[in-house]
Amino acid sequence: MAGNLDGKTALVTGGGSGIGRAASLAYAGEGARVVVADVNVEGGEETVQLIKEAGGEAILVHADVSKPEDTQAMVAQTVEAFGSLDCAFNNAGISGGRERRLTADYLDEDWDRVISINLKGVWLCMKAEIPQMLKQGSGAIVNTASVAGLVGLTGTVAYVAAKHGVTGLTKAAAMEYSSSGIRVNAVCPGYIHTPMVQGIFDENEGYEDRVASRHPIGRLGEPSEIAAAVVWLSSDAASFVTGHNLPVDGGYMAQ
Ligand SMILES: NC(=O)c1ccc[n+]([C@@H]2O[C@H](COP(=O)([O-])OP(=O)(O)OC[C@H]3O[C@@H](n4cnc5c(N)ncnc54)[C@H](O)[C@@H]3O)[C@@H](O)[C@H]2O)c1
Known part of the structure; x- marks a missing residue:
């Protein structure tokens, strides 16, 4: 059966876990060759293995998105392995810390760490990806916001x-x-069942139920529900969609 992304190459940062793993599998399911990029080599290898077991093609690239030399090498390795970079999902990210702190009490080192990965990291990825996509004259970028x-x-x-x-x-x-x-969009997930939030739920009894109740749909989302939106935004089916920050949030933003 033909996939919507047959013959394309998709790069996924943070592909070793959660939303990034689900998106890697979804891209492969649509026929794309997938580059799984992560600092978590073990998780990344598992994702590559899952794709291969399902009959897809994938490689792992170790890359820290907060390091420009890594993001440049990640794109170079992608093109070397598969010849193009058609879809880029800039998704790697960390939580704001398990300990909740108000603005005036927030720690400088936490600020620097979160901004360097969750914001500068996305820019560094785009900075590395866009020149290759300009060379090709095509590409679809999806960023993970929230x-x-x-x-x-x-x-x-x-x-x-x-x-x-x-x-x-x-x-x-x-x-x-x-x-x-080159189209550039973002997904804005509500709370999704991934290791990132599970760690927070495990430490705060009752928090998961409170979070679920903030979503009109009455539950958290699953990684595959974000992946479906990412694959759609990356495909020609979304050919007139660009500059859009798409909530995929069980109605969270409708309130
Ligand atoms: N889970 C949620 O509820 C939720 C909601 C909204 C947005 N998000 C965002 O979704 C994205 C994915 O989160 P998730 O929930 O799947 O979390 P996760 O912890 O399951 O996965 C994040 C992945 O990113 C990788 N990563 C972290 N820092 C990195 C770095 N510097 N370089 C490369 N890889 C790095 C981790 O190793 C991990 O494999 C994040 O940007 C997160 O902020 C998550």
Whole structure:
């Protein structure tokens, strides 16, 4: 059966876990060759293995998205392995810290760490990907923002600032490159069942139920539900969609 992304190459940062793993599998399911990029080599290898077991093609690249030399090498390795870079999902990210701190109490080192990965990391990825896509005259970039990129949350100011930055980066880059054949969009997930939030739930009894009740749909999302939106935004089915920050959030933003 023909996939929507047959013959294309997809690069996924943070592909070793959660949303990135689900997106890697979904891209492969649509026929794309997948480059799984992560600092977590073990998780990345597992994702590659899952893709291969399902009959797909994938490689792992070790890359820390906060390091420009890594993001440049990640794109170079992608093109070397598969000849092109058609879809880029800039998704790697960290939580704002398990300990919730108000803005005035937020630690400088936490601010720097979160901004360097969740905001600067997305820009560094785009900076490495766009020249290759310009050479090709085509490409689709999807960034992972969050509902925290659209509204405020308490106790995690750097995360909220970084994700608002990602929605801005997405719009600015879309304005600059859409006429050159490169679409740039973002997904804004609500709370999704992944290791990132599971760690927080495990330490705070009752928190998962409270979080679920904030979503009109009455539950958390699954990684595959974000992956479906990412694959759609990456495909020609979304050929007139660019500069869009798409909530995939069980109605969170409708309130
Ligand atoms: N889970 C949620 O509820 C939720 C909601 C909104 C947005 N998000 C965003 O979705 C993205 C994926 O999160 P997830 O929930 O799947 O988390 P996760 O922890 O399951 O996966 C994140 C992956 O990113 C990798 N990573 C972290 N820092 C990295 C770095 N510097 N370089 C390369 N890889 C790095 C991790 O090793 C991990 O494999 C993040 O950007 C997160 O902020 C998550």
